[in-house]
Amino acid sequence: MRSGRRRLSFAWIATLPFFAYTILFLFLPAASVLIGAFQNDKSGYSLSNIRTLFHHPYIDAYEGSIKLSLVTAAIGGIAGLFIAYAALREGTPKWIRSTLTTFSGVAANFGGIPLAFAFIASLGPLGVLTLFFKNQLHFDITAHGFSLFSMTGIGLAYMYFQLPLMILVIAPAIDGVRKEWREASANLGASQFQFWRYVGIPVLMPSILGAIILLFGNAFAAYATAYGINSGANLITIFIGAYYSGNVLNNPHLAQAMAFGMFVVLAVMMIVYIPLQRRAARWAK
Template sequence: MKKNIVARLGQELRRGGILWVPFIPLIILALAFEILPMIYIIYSSVHTASGLSMASFSEIFKSKYYVVSLRNSLLVSVAVGIIGLIIGTFGALSLRSLGEAWREKLLTLVNMTSNFSGVPLAFAYIVLLGVNGLVTVLMKEKMGLDLYGMGFNLFSWTGIVLVYIYFSVPLAFMLMYPAVYALRQDIQEAAYILGAGRVHFWRKIGVPILLPSMLGSFTLLFANALGAYATAYALTNSNNSLVSITIANLVTGDIFPDPSLASALAVIMAAFLVVSIVINARLKKNSGGVGE
């Protein structure tokens, strides 16, 4: 089987000729920054001072601290993925009703905001919604609404989810826009002519058409939120237990650094992503005939 794969690959390379040359730097970058680090992390997760061992994985699942950090990251990622997907999908649907000139301008704006994340995003939220932030002070002085007196706290889990949603919504918007654009107006008109109501159209035609793209977009949003580090760290300074912050502390900590344990946590994170991708592929496959 492996010989057949190698033989087919050789045939494709000979057939493509010089067209394969631009892919060589991409292959080198993938090896240097993705494949080799992944192999090293897997090796480091089972390599200890006493040799190869699964002790790091055992310690993670025995420690309540690490289990809680994994649970928190999963809950935050799922919440951000669902909220971001809902807002992004409705935004993409709304954008379709605008003229082409406005669509291009808004798409450019959304593309710009999707790249605003990390420490600058956390600082922007602190300036706006911190204890003495601009919005916080204005709402208290002009409207009599004390956000922090009402229970809001930017430096809590609510704040983390709120900040994560900011860079997740534009990403969901850009991911869902092509799928929404493919849902042509003539399909809706044909359904209405045949007697379908708005609810019936979306239940039988609209949602089944968009569902594969929604599942794929949710997987990307989930992965994006699960791996986010700088924004949460700048906002809470390790006060909230997230697995990405825990990994960073284990690698850069001055008191108890443990690269093997950090690698094991990274492997578990990768396993979560693989499971989500497999579930997403299975759901896509099962939803293939929903609209028929």
């Protein structure tokens, strides 16, 4: 026993690099954003940068980011739910399920610059689909108000990773809706609709909301995809990026304040997410 103790006192050193690493590359940089956001040029403390965030154009960029994230999370979440259910429900061949998981895994990981270009090649001004609509179907999408460089266009591209993320996250929850529950409600005379209205949806609700919140954060944090499509988009991540790649670095503390603002939005999101996650876990197998 004593010798075991002695070994223990040496071996815990194995965990030291990990904690040292997270402190050096996660906590201290995060803390420097936190502190920097509340500093001014003369390295004194002030709220001026935080206050600036509430004014044009910064507040509009937050609004743009939040709106885009909400819309793509809601649409992606609901459509993803239906696609996942279509693959998992009875009557659908088993191979579809594993195929869908594989393809979702690939699509969810296909983001950023290449994804942006895939949409430029499809729906951009010279995109294959744009030209196909124009020449073959005599329908000019740009003349009808569509632009890939608008928020709608960026949202369409975001959907490419939002849908598969929803499918991957919600599939285990759908699996948790047990066959016995459906049989029991059918025995009591419930219709398919009544089962979903009173049993299925209420049980799945925390999982669905939790997944949609995850999708929100996913879109809110995205930078490369939007940048690749429209480097002037009215999104907060684009604003922060412009501060570093451009030549407007006159006030780095403003960039830190913008980053801090993003962090606050995502922290609020996590506070909503965690209790939902707990509730959803109640029905997990």
